[in-house]
Every structure is written in C-alpha cells, then in structure tokens.
Amino acid sequence: MSTILLWLLTFSCLLFLPSLTIGIIRKTKARLQNRVGAPLWQHLFDTIKLLRKSETVSENSSWILRVNTVINISIMITLAFLTPWLSFKPATSADDLFLLIYLFAAIRFFAILSSLDPGSAFGAFGASREATLSVLVEPAIILALSAVALSAHTSNLSLVFALTANTPISQAPLWLLAGAGLFLSSLVELSRMPVDDPTTHLELTMVHEAMMLENSGPNLALLEFSSALRLVVLYGLSGQCFLHALHCIWPFASAAGILLSISIIFALAVVTSLIETVSVRLKWTRAPEFVAYGLTMSLLALLVALVTGVSS
C-alpha cells in the first residue's frame, strides 16, 4: 500500500478513533448497567458543541490557562504522530523512547500549572493529586518501554515496534508483560478507575476532572479531545505489545495488522468499561498499591528482557 494512503488512514484514526473509543467505553458501561446509553459518537458531538460555545474565563486566571490548551493539544498531536501506537503508521525519525516519555511529562507539567493558575481550591488539589500519581506511574511506563527497547537493542520505538518476521516465541512473555504493565499504568495515567473516577460529579474526589473545572467552551473541547487522544495512543501502545506477543506465536500478515491494531484498542476499551463497572474506587491512600501492580509487570518484563538478551 502506498505511503500516502497509510498517512491518510493514520490521519483519520487520529481524528475519529479517540471519540469512538470513548464512545465504546461509555456505551459498554451503559449496556452493562442495563441502560441504553448515549450514542456511540456522543463524544464527537459534544466536542463540536463545545467548539461553538462561548467561554467563561476566571478573572483571576492569567495567560497560562489559555496557553496550556494550545501546548497540550499540539504536543499531544505530535506524540500521536511519533508514537508507534498503530502498526501501519509510517515510521518517523524522531521517535526516541525518552523523547516520548518527556513529551508526556511536558503535557502534565503544563496541565498542573494551568490548574494552579486560577487559584481555585479544587484545581489546586487536583494538581497535587495528579503530580503524586504521575511521580508514581512514570517509572512503570519507562521500565515497560525500556524492557522492549532492551530486547531490540535500540531506543527508537519505530524500530522496536516494527513487526519483524521470525521473532522467536521466547519473546512472547516479554511483550505480554510489557503490554500488561503499560495498560495498568495507562489506567492511572489516564485517570480512570480504580484510582480516579471519570464519571464522578463529586469535586472533592476528582483528580483529572478537578484540573479541568476552570476550562469551558473551545478550551474544554480541545482538552477533552487531547485526553481522548492520549487514551487511544496509550491503549494503542500497550495493544501493540500484545499484538507482538501474538505475532511471536502466530505471525499474521501486515494487512491483518491494520485491523488488529484498531480492534485491540477497542478490546482494551471494553476491558476498561468492565473494570469500571465492577470495581469500587480505591481509597486515595491505596492508590500506590494499584500503581505497584503495573510497576511489577514492567519489572518482570525487564527481567525477562535481561535474561533473554544475555542468552541470545
């Protein structure tokens, strides 16, 4: 297939997958609760609606609040082009593991600044909680990605995630563990259950939502889109790990990879909605324990990478 077609496909995934994935999570949750639920594309409708609304900006806020949105969405789109979250996405040159990690950290840094900016108590404790969680979860993500990078002997993620023929089956546990570590850490990173509840109306319990309270109109639309994009990129990345495990056992054609890349994201969305339906939100002081599950998976992946790396 020509590169232009692949770029077009990547573009449309970038535009529509975030809303659709959020839609799938919400719809599955609604069906699990015996509700009909909002239409699958409600997130997109809401984004369009918000883009047409006027904004209310706190008098106490400065330019930081506004600039955050621009920085946030532009870094996120850059990340979506750099990160190998879809197997068919054409390779880019600057997709170093550590660049990606610190671009994610940059988004968080500006998000925290902007929620402190209007001086609201809710935004401030949301920022404090977000900072705590990200300090805890960042090592898990770095370790999971380092594990797969170590086995590929490069930190260029496009090369690491490229599907190569004849991968030994012994690589499968490494990819599985790294995928699990990434997925569990993404749940924390994306402020989903059980450490945060994206559907709650209770400001006192919010993490990510509390940081967005001061945004409205187009500002909010872009931030919502950005966080949905972050969700598909992170799910895509852990999905790719699972696909590699599958590829080790049962090599599939690259055309099937297109379908599989997208459906693994949907599958992870369904898993998320299952978790969010049956689990109780953790006590705040218990959140580190949940982060530890992801960290353990990543550490095990690293261990496997070291062991298999020595033997090969």
Place this chain on the structure above:
Amino acid sequence: MKISLVPVPQAQLSDNLVDWLHVEDRRLGLISSLDGGQLVTLVLDCTDASAQCWLTPLDSDVYHSLTPSVPQAHWFERALNDLFGIRAAGHPRLKSVLQQSSCKGNLHPLRSIAQCGNPDHGHKSDNSYLHVSGEGVYEIPVGPVHAGIIEPGHFRLNCLGETIINLEIRLGFLHRGVERRLTEIPWRSARFVAEAASSDAAAACAIAHAIAVESMSDITVPERAQYLRTLALEVERVSMHINDLGGMSVDLGWSWLAANLSRLRGMTQEMAALLSGSRFLRNFICPGGVSVDPDARLGELKRMSEVVSKQLEVPINAFFDNSSVHDRTVKVGEISRSAARELGLVGVAARGSGIAYDARQHFAHGLYPALAPAMAVETAGDVLSRLKVRSAEIVGSLDLIRTALDNITSGTTSSELPNKLPGDTIGVGIVEAFRGELIHLIFTDKHGAIKRYCIKDPSFNNWTALAIAAGGNLVADFPVCNKSFSLSYSGVDL
C-alpha cells in the same frame, strides 16, 4: 400522646435539663419558643413513652445559654437567635442558621408581630467561619450550588494536604417559612404543608402531623387505617434506605450496584404508588386515617415486596463482601457512643454508634410499638456501621410489610374530624422517619387556631455529627461520609 405543660423558671431550666438527660432513657425532644417571649422545651421519656413540655417565660431577649451544660442544645439556640431574636448569652459559637439572603436585617420570621417593632432585639447575623491557620492549611469551599442536583448547603473544609482538619456546615439558604405558614392556613389544610416540610419523608411528616392533631381532639383512628399508615411509613423507609445505599454506591464509584439499586428503588416507589396512588406517598395520610383505601391493590403490593426482598439479597451483601468497600468505610467518619449521646443523635447515625433508640420501639404511631421490628444496632460508629444498620432496617421493614399485609383487617379507613381543634391544647406527634425521630408539636390558642407549629426534623440533631465525623478523614472520603448520614437540608431550612 397527651402532654403536660410544666412551668420551669429560667434559673432552673439548665439544671433540670441536665438532671433529665442524666437518665439513660430520657431524651431532649426540642427547644423552641412560641412567639419569642418564652422558651419551650420538649423532653421525652422512653421508658413510659411520655413527654413533658417545659414552659420557661423570659423577661428579656437574652437568656443564659444551655449549651455549655447540654451540648445538644447548641443548634436549637442558634435557631432561636435567628428565628425569634432571643439570644443565648454564653453560647460558645452563636452563628446564624439562616443566611443573609433569606433573613434580611433583623427580621425574625417567627417572632410575633407585636414584638417585631421593638428595635432592641435586633441582632446582626454572624456568618463568619472558624479560621484555621498554619503552614500548608488551605480552605475548600463547597456549595451552596453543588455538582449534583441536591439542596443548597455550604461546606467549608479546612485541610492540610489530603486530610480534613475542620469542617463547618452552613445551611439556611432557603428558609421557606413552613412553620409560620402552618399557623396561617386553616388547620384542615395544614396536612398538605406539613407533609411538604421534608418531602422525601412525606409519609413520616404526614403521620407526625396526623398524630399531633388526633392527640389534641381525641380522635381514634380505625385499625385498617393504622395498618395502612404503618405500610406507608415502612415502604417509605425501604425506598429511601435503598436510595441512600444507591447514593453510597455512586460515591464509591461502583456503577453496577448503583444501577441495580436505582432499579430496585423504582420498584419500591411502584409499591408506594400501589398503596397510595402516589410514588412519593403524598396526600395519603391525613388526620383521622388515610385518604384512600388501596383495596385489591394490596395483593399486588405483597407480591412486589417479595420480589424486592429476593432481588435485594445480592446487592446488599455485595457491600459487605468487597474489600475495597471495607477500605473506604471502616474507621471513616467515626462518631463515638459518648459523642452520639452528647449530641443527641437520632436514627441510623445513633444506632450506628451503639445508641439503641428507635422511636418505633417507644412511641405509639401506626401499629408501633406492638409491631416494631428488632432494632439494628452497631457499635463502631463508622460509615460501615451505618451501612449495616441501614441494610438491616431494609430487611426488617420488608418483613414488617409482609406481616402487616398478612394481618390487615377490613373496615373503614378514616374517622370524622371535629370542625375545630380544642383551644389551649398541645398536640405532639413523634415518628421514626427513615432518618430518625421526627417531632411535630402543635400549640393552639384559646379559639382553637394553631398559634405555633413546631417541627423538629431528624437531620436537625444529626448535622453537627457530620461536621465532627468528617474531621481527620481524607478529603476524598468526605462524600461517602456525608452520604452515610443522609441528611435533609429542607428539613432544617423550614
């Protein structure tokens, strides 16, 4: 219940009250006033289901505060200050219970017109907050407009990191003048206003009103009507307790349980509709009996109560089998037994802290105390204890509904009412609403018109407990703690 009026001079009031409350089974019902010229103290004795009304004439607008010796008097005294303009000297924290917006200047809504012209009694409403200072201490203001669709109330949390140091609660944003209104309308219509005093407990309010009126004019209620009233009260209890458990699961972020409980709550409201024709049991219970006889619909009601009991088993047990729920509810929002007794807590909050007080066991209303179910009492005083008490009461009430439906007698459902109420009498209705002890106290003048209608909602006793229970807990656990008390704003903003 017949009630006697005992004059108690101002100098002895505090000592008398301390002596009265020294006995374990004696309680303070309420402290209020008729028109600002006296104090009225209703005291209850659970051992023989009697009550006394102490009348203490005041010679000025200032009297010696009871709060230092009787802590549970503190909110009553704050209400007296705002509603009647009589001030408790020596009260430790005499803040306003009415907000500026609903109580302008020195207007005291319940003070009699004659005294209102007197400029001496003017007081400034004081809405200042306790200021907590120190490095890292910050304030979170929550409300009066909340994210959910609830009533207006303001919570001021002083926090250090993720821990609440002090919580101050402000209510009174919507003073509706219910008590005043009840004295202005014809007494035959009063039931409509009385049951709207706290509409989620409409049946309880209506029964309390009916009993108060009936006790004044010696009306006997037919047995069938007593059965129907009991059914209404228990259906309301089951419905609202399930609603509270559902709210608890929402706050815990447990969506399948919330969805299930909200469906079951709908079924209990359907039961209410079968019984009374109204899903909220409005306009059903009236002085003299009940307004409609459900006749054949009672069979369907019984079938439905069995379905609800069966379907509730899994959701209720789910709470107690889940380790995350355990984490979030054990040792959260604790109220010790001694604090519960000092604050005079009622209802689920009291029974969760080891105080065995249930008005159904002690005071006659409906078929109680003969048919009263066994009391569910827990001793830990935390959120989980209140959850357990609430769950046990749902099961108990559903059993009671079936027993009542098996034994219900036939006959008339209402008796004749007199044209007017007897003059200079006092009527009192004490009812165990789903939140706890609810008191309606009615005074008539010499012509038989209602001159003072006093309502003590169960939440009036329990709001302070929430402020105390929240201290020392995590900020993120406050909603769960709040939900476990399930308090009414409108019951206090009368």
